Amino acid sequence: MDIHISQKLLILLLILAVISIYLYTFNTCVVSSISKALPKWKHNPLISSDNVALHYTTSVRVVPLLEANETDASPKYRFFREQGLNPEQQLPSALIIGVKKGGTRALLEFIRIHPDVRAAGSEVHFFDKHYAKGFQWYRQKMPPTLEGQITIEKSPSYFITKEAPRRVQHMNPSTKLLVVVRNPVTRAISDYTQAISKKPDMKPFEHLVFVNGSDNSPIDVSWGPVKLGIYARYLARWLKYFPLSQFLFVSGERLILDPALELRRVQDFFGLKRVVTEKHFYFNSTKGFPCLFKSEGHSAPHCLGKTKGRNHPYINPVVLQRLRDFYRPYNIRFYHMTGINFGWS
Ligand SMILES: Nc1ncnc2c1ncn2[C@@H]1O[C@H](COP(=O)(O)OS(=O)(=O)O)[C@@H](OP(=O)(O)O)[C@H]1O
Numbered sequence: 162m163d164i165h166i167s168q169k170l171l172i173l174l175l176i177l178a179v180i181s182i183y184l185y186t187f188n189t190c191v192v193s194s195i196s197k198a199l200p201k202w203k204h205n206p207l208i209s210s211d212n213v214a215l216h217y218t219t220s221v222r223v224v225p226l227l228e229a230n231e232t233d234a235s236p237k238y239r240f241f242r243e244q245g246l247n248p249e250q251q252l253p254s255a256l257i258i259g260v261k262k263g264g265t266r267a268l269l270e271f272i273r274i275h276p277d278v279r280a281a282g283s284e285v286h287f288f289d290k291h292y293a294k295g296f297q298w299y300r301q302k303m304p305p306t307l308e309g310q311i312t313i314e315k316s317p318s319y320f321i322t323k324e325a326p327r328r329v330q331h332m333n334p335s336t337k338l339l340v341v342v343r344n345p346v347t348r349a350i351s352d353y354t355q356a357i358s359k360k361p362d363m364k365p366f367e368h369l370v371f372v373n374g375s376d377n378s379p380i381d382v383s384w385g386p387v388k389l390g391i392y393a394r395y396l397a398r399w400l401k402y403f404p405l406s407q408f409l410f411v412s413g414e415r416l417i418l419d420p421a422l423e424l425r426r427v428q429d430f431f432g433l434k435r436v437v438t439e440k441h442f443y444f445n446s447t448k449g450f451p452c453l454f455k456s457e458g459h460s461a462p463h464c465l466g467k468t469k470g471r472n473h474p475y476i477n478p479v480v481l482q483r484l485r486d487f488y489r490p491y492n493i494r495f496y497h498m499t500g501i502n503f504g505w506s
Pocket residue numbers: 260261262263264265266267317350351352354413416417450451452464465468469470471472
């Protein structure tokens with residue numbers, strides 16, 4: 162009888178062991194195949210690709226990521242209070258100041274996975290639109306944090322706002338400043354794509370990019386999508402108020418091709434443990450972008466919302482070349498200022 166029971170127990174244990182081995186192997190394969198699938202630029206810090214075309218197959222939910230401000234009513238904060246901890250709202254010690262269409266939302270959503278980083282969900286626009294409301298107002302827009310946690314906010318318009326550098330310095334001269342930059346040609350097209358999605362009767366890009374709409378004329382530097390790409394000009398203003406060591410320049414291209422690598426740089430810059438790693442990301446071939454396995458707000462795999470990663474319109478290659486030529490000297494100046502060659506050609 163005893164022998165009969167222990168045989169049954171043995172078989173049960175064997176089945177459990179087989180299931181555990183299967184699950185472990187499956188998970189390891191999924192994670193390692195993703196990290197193998199993602200292309201790496203390990204030995205090449207220069208970025209040259211304008212259009213990222215990678216093909217991996219996964220199914221995914223596409224959701225807008227935490228666009229709304231979070232509240233402190235969540236179970237997590239209840240738990241903190243029960244433990245006698247008192248999370249408080251603080252002014253940000255780090256800002257993602259730009260650039261528009263650089264990949265700022267992706268960076269914010271990726272870095273906020275880190276347990277020591279807390280972010281304002283939506284763009285607050287304090288240093289450009291709401292400065293008159295005062296720092297108290299600004300602080301109330303921030304999520305509650307525990308001691309040692311970093312509060313971060315992103316409003317890409319800060320980078321080009323004249324008054325912003327002085328105002329940020331006034332708030333805190335040690336503020337850490339993150340700038341996500343992307344090939345200004347691609348950035349201009351991205352900017353235009355967003356504008357035309359809101360105003361479908363806009364003239365074609367090829368018209369708006371030139372003074373008088375004619376390709377015999379110079380590039381129209383007063384047109385927003387073009388003007389914003391002259392990064393060196395805007396950075397020069399910021400450097401009057403902050404040393405270069407307080408900036409981290411994140412490559413928008415690499416944030417797509419190797420998000421874990423860029424996130425490592427960000428965590429190092431913040432002096433944080435490297436918690437956000439390759440295992441948080443997978444590449445979604447339908448979306449054409451890296452997405453998250455899970456984050457604070459979502460336990461299931463998810464990508465950024467529909468307004469991130471739009472299809473760009475076809476642009477005449479001659480016009481593209483004119484734009485590349487136009488930006489070249491400004492890009493070189495930007496590389497010298499930052500000490501980084503972003504490899505935009
Ligand atoms: N993971 C991931 N998913 C989706 N999109 C991603 C991602 N990483 C970077 N990007 C790029 O981010 C571009 C939008 O940039 P921003 O978030 O800075 O735009 S905004 O200024 O806040 O409107 C967006 O530009 P478009 O492709 O033109 O839509 C993307 O190219």
